[in-house]
Amino acid sequence: MSNYRTVFGSLESYQKGGVEIIDDDPKNYAFSNCFEVASKSKPYEKVAVGKNLKYVIEAVRAEGDSPWFAAAHDEAALIMDGEVEIHFVKPDAPVVPDGKEGTVKLAGQPAGRDMGWVKAGRGHMALLPKGAAYQFRNPGKPGVLLVQTILGENTIERWADICQTKA
Amino acid sequence: MSTAQTAAVANALGYKDHSIGGFTFKRDEYFAHIFYPGGRHIMQIDAFLRALMRDVAWGFFYGTVNFDTVFGTVNHYGTVEMFIGLFNEAYRANNRHHVETFESKDLKKVFEEVLADWTNEGFDPFAAPDETGTVYGAKKGNNIKAITRQRLVADRMVGLPGDLGYRTDQDGFTVNRQFQDVPQDKPEIHAAQGFENEVHAFNFFEYVSRSDVTWNPSVVSCVKDSQFCATTEEHVLPITHGNDRVEWFIQATDEIIWDIDDRATGRPRAKVTMRAGDVAAMPANIRHRGYSPKRSILIVWENNDGGLPQRYASGELAPNPVDF
Secondary structure, X not given: OOOOOOOOOOOOOOOOOEEEEOOOXXXXXXXXXXXXXXXXXXXXXXXXXXXXXXXXXXXXXEEEEOOOEEOOOOEEEEEEEOOEEEEEEEEOOOXXXXXXXXXXEOOOOOOEEEEEEEEEOOOEEEEEOOOOEEEEEEEEEEEEXXXXXXXXXXXXXXXHHHOOOOO | OOOEEEOOOOOOOOOOOEEEOOEEEEEXXXXXXXXXXXXXXXXXXXXXXXXXXXXXXXXXXXXXXXXXOOEEXXXXXXXXXXXXXXXXXXXXXXXXXXXXXXXXXXXXXXXXXXXXXXXXXXXXXXXXXXXXXXXXXXXOOOOHHHHOOOOOEOOOEOOOOOOOOOOOOOOOOOOOHHHOOOOOOOOEEEEOOOOOOOOOEEEHHHHHHOOOOOOOOEEEEEEOOEEEEEEEEEEEOOXXXXXXXXXXXXXXXXXXXXEEEEOOOOOEEEEEEEEOOEEEEXXXXXXXXXXXXXXXXXXXXXXXXOOHHXXXXXXXXXXXOOOO
């Protein structure tokens, strides 16, 4: 029997680290914790916790049903806590212009073919394929997703609120 | 640009000398000796081989691979600088540094020959110290299988048809001794007919728990140039990485403590402690070295845009990723 215990985080239990400054500004590290961010977010707000020029990682609180989303490029969702279903529809007509970047929020479920769905739990990663519309559904206790995507009109940047600012 | 040479005759311990340009590498029972015009540098052989393994496997990686505070390489993507003291404040101030430029393929060939010659049977430079045998002493066989692992890079996402495959018991990728408690369950996938290649998910934590190497990121998912590189970390990062762009760390499990130094001088700037769920940027003007007391899962998030090194080096882009 292994004596090692792997420490995961969750909305209910996480122990945040931090930046110990010697000769620097902590803001250079944009240090945050995705569970803490999600604990203060509204359901399915897409809060940037990482930004590398046009690319972002968004922390998302998964609670209830999300709006329908789509993107003109692939995205990926890593489930950090909880369990979520992701339902996919192939729209009959494109719902996002070619070349547009970032996640687009749709008015509702688009007309199209049912592509299927995925049920994913902690540690699972799901593809959010380009051109598909998708909806997260989580009727249970709130979960946390990290979404690998591109900065878009629905990305929320509130760095001063989520990051360590003092040594 | 210089010619590489390997000595025809091995020394009394069975190891050959290897040279390229003005550099000559020699090993004895405990140390690697790096001779260069004007001096000699010395490193413990296990630390040297672990650093060398990463430099070779990563194709000289992004930016600077510091083997220690003195010796290392700078990737210029086609050519490589090999240096003594280039990013050491005292060496630079006293003009004691030495730098030579090589074609990447030439230096890689020499490094591969050193690894093959100096890595003894039973020693795996990719493994954590507790998982591998000794490297010390006279030459004893080799471990070619361990030092020729291919870097794993998904085009889109691990597990998609035609993309990077899963790690399985059958392929020799068993769950690591320190990740026995990582759930190995699978996501439910209910793909409608015709959408089997698009409706996709996999157990990322399971995939990483089966990694047989440490401090060796492999690409698991891509959004254009945005790459999630998953890696398992245990003990200490064998190099100090000076990136030529901003990168980000997402700590998925456990804890890593990072020493952050100035990229150019090596002067300490900060310590960053990362625990499960923490996200932090590594600015483009620092170097970092991580310590992972227990094997942990880290996502190194890279921007693979080939134009970035020049944009950061010229000052067009600020070294920190966000202003607030």
